[in-house]
Amino acid sequence: MCGIVGYTGADEAQGILIEGLTRLEYRGYDSAGVAIEQDGALDVICRKGKVSGLAHTLAHFDFTGTCGIGHTRWATHGRPSEANAHPHTSCAGDIAVVHNGIIENFAELREELIGRGHVFKSDTDTEVAAHLVEEAYADTGDLQSAVVHAASRLIGAYGLAVVCAHEPGVIVVTRKDSPIVVGRGARGSYVASDIIAMIDAARDVVVLADGQVARLTPEGVAFFDEAGNPLDPPVTHVDWDVDVAEKGGYPDFMLKEIHEQPRVIRDTLAGRLSAGALEIDELDLSPEELDLIDRVYVIACGTSYHAGLIAKNLIEGWARIPCEVEVASEFRYRNPIITPTTLVVAVSQSGETADTLAAIRDARVRGAKVFGITNVVGSPVARESDGVIYTKANKEIAVASTKSFLGQVVSLTLLAMLLAQAKGKLKTSQIRLLFRELADTAEQVERILADDAAVEEAALACKDATSALFIGRGMGAAVSYEGALKLKEISYLHAEAYAAGEMKHGPIALIDEGFPVIAIATKSPVYDKVVSNLQESKARGAMVVAIATEGDEDIRAHADHVIYIPKVRDAFSAITASVPLQLFARAIAVARGCDVDQPRNLAKSVTVE
Ligand code: AGP
DSSP states (O other): OOEEEEEEESSOHHHHHHHHHHHTGGGOOSEEEEEEEETTEEEEEEEESOHHHHHHHHHHHOOOOSEEEEEEEOOSSSOSSTTTSSOEEOTTSOEEEEEESOBTTHHHHHHHHHHTTOOOOSSOSTHHHHHHHHHHHHHHOOHHHHHHHHHHTOOBOEEEEEEETTSTTOEEEEEESSOOEEEEETTEEEEESSGGGGTTTOOEEEEOOTTOEEEEETTEEEEEOTTSOEEOOOOEEOOOOGGGGSOTTSSSHHHHHHHTHHHHHHHHHTTOEETTEEOOGGGOOOHHHHHHOOEEEEEEOHHHHHHHHHHHHHIIIIIOOOEEEEEHHHHTTSOOOOOTTEEEEEEESSSOOHHHHHHHHHHHHTTOEEEEEESSTTOHHHHHSSEEEEOOOOOOOSSSOSHHHHHHHHHHHHHHHHHHHHTTSSOHHHHHHHHHHHHHHHHHHHHHHHOOHHHHHHHHHHTTOSEEEEEESTHHHHHHHHHHHHHHHHHOOEEEEEEGGGGGGTGGGGOOTTOEEEEEEOSSTTHHHHHHHHHHHHHTTOEEEEEEETTOOGGGGGOSEEEEEOOOOGGGHHHHHHHHHHHHHHHHHHHTTOOSSSOTTOOSSOOOO
16 A cells, blocks of 8 residues: 655655655555655655656656655545645645554544644645644654654554654654664665665665654664664664566566466475474474464455465365464454464465454454464564464565465465374375475476466457356365456456356356356366366356366367366365466456556555555
8 A cells, every 4th residue: 555765865865765656656556745855945746646747747846855755645535636645744834744554533633633723735644643743843843752742642553754844854754553664775764664665775674663763864763762762673684686676577567476486486395394394483383382273263365365265275184173264354353263272374465464463463362373474574464473484475566466375375385284294184204295296386387387378368268258257166266266356456357256066056147158267177076076067157158268187188178268287286286276367367457458567446555444
């Protein structure tokens, strides 16, 4: 969702802010703006639409100031517009604020501030912060204490960066439940809501904790607690390749990230098998403690939830532990049965999803052990869980998850094996065999990626449809849900997914001449059942696209288009079958002229409820 950048140093801020905001575009936004301090005043420029539009406007001004803040906004309070774009300013225009998160008590604060004579220029929740800082600054004449005071009045989530015309070169930042990272580079000090915005300039960063305050100047960064006591927080070194933020010759980030998946599988598995036994030390639970687990909840949203559906089959199948998979927004508002022997597995690519975080907190209060599976080191999900598995996907830029999904599936597969190992349900020899086959999926995915001709052909045949149905059984059902979501997200083609056995109970009514039915029809214990569903679909005129196992010539009799994938054990079929569906969704989106990396209305991290 929204993004924050800030710079103070030796160079002109304008270009650095635009570059940082461009790096944050992947998160999804509808407007952007900057505040640049120059000659004892703040210049604030905001534009609705893309960062390139803002850059175009700024080119006319050519500000030379060397300190500034910037923001990409994803509308929550107030429609997307120039007036609602950040930075927001005080009445006097001498204080500017950018904010990520939601200020829940903004309506009361706004009324209170208006009562004291403040004039509001936007419909946002954020603007109250600018006026609160203004009042506190009038009392103290110190930006840092003014920001701390203002933050103490806010209920909700916030990452805040504030500049003041009377304190040249100073940026004050603080946060609660919304990420802020601060870094020092050779040419100045940087702040952002996401490391990627500053990766070229600063690789040693501090991930601010809730309530901490950072004061950035051209000379360096000082950290404090809310009471103003100095802090020395740990520094994290970021070792991603800089090209994570580049397309590397691919037409879009999504295709690049789909092609990174064999590497993700290998990296996620690296070092996990030692002397024939699985090890996930980060989970910080002994085999005895793992053995006590008698119920598992996987909680997540969107694509991460689909990874959970896949894991359910494995956790129940191998470890024989009852496993429920639930969307976090439901889990957090009901009264789930949790005991000290319940394991909650929270899955989140970004590690910042508001509903998943709330569910983690709730589960821990109720006494569950919580494991996080996330892609972002130091993210709130990682910090707030008892143990964490990192998915090793590296930064994912395209809004639609692909490589992080596969990383989640592989990590959850490892977790299922670990539980089975601890419970004595899988012998060492079985673990070794499974692990080897799991590792082989990297090469199998490479083979799928090497030849996408059948995917392209099927996509061209379906691109003009208005709706599509994805079906499968068992693992195939879970894969279908993700396939339909991918298609919806990036091509805006309506798609639904059903467990194929449900066809006769309703969805079959949708099928008429040429209606696309995409089926996961790989060789599995339920293969014949899926084939029956295909026959029923074909009999009603459907255009069937089948994802099938190499060598299965019979399937051609039941499908208009067949996309073959290598033969794998059913337990790992979700890994291989998901890949052609990702390519299929992307190919349709491209054919329909959609923005594959930044689909409308979507944000990469859903940090509000
Ligand atoms: C994935 O393609 C989606 N953009 C979305 O469903 C996403 O998976 C969901 O918002 C959860 O995000 P998280 O994994 O970062 O928690």
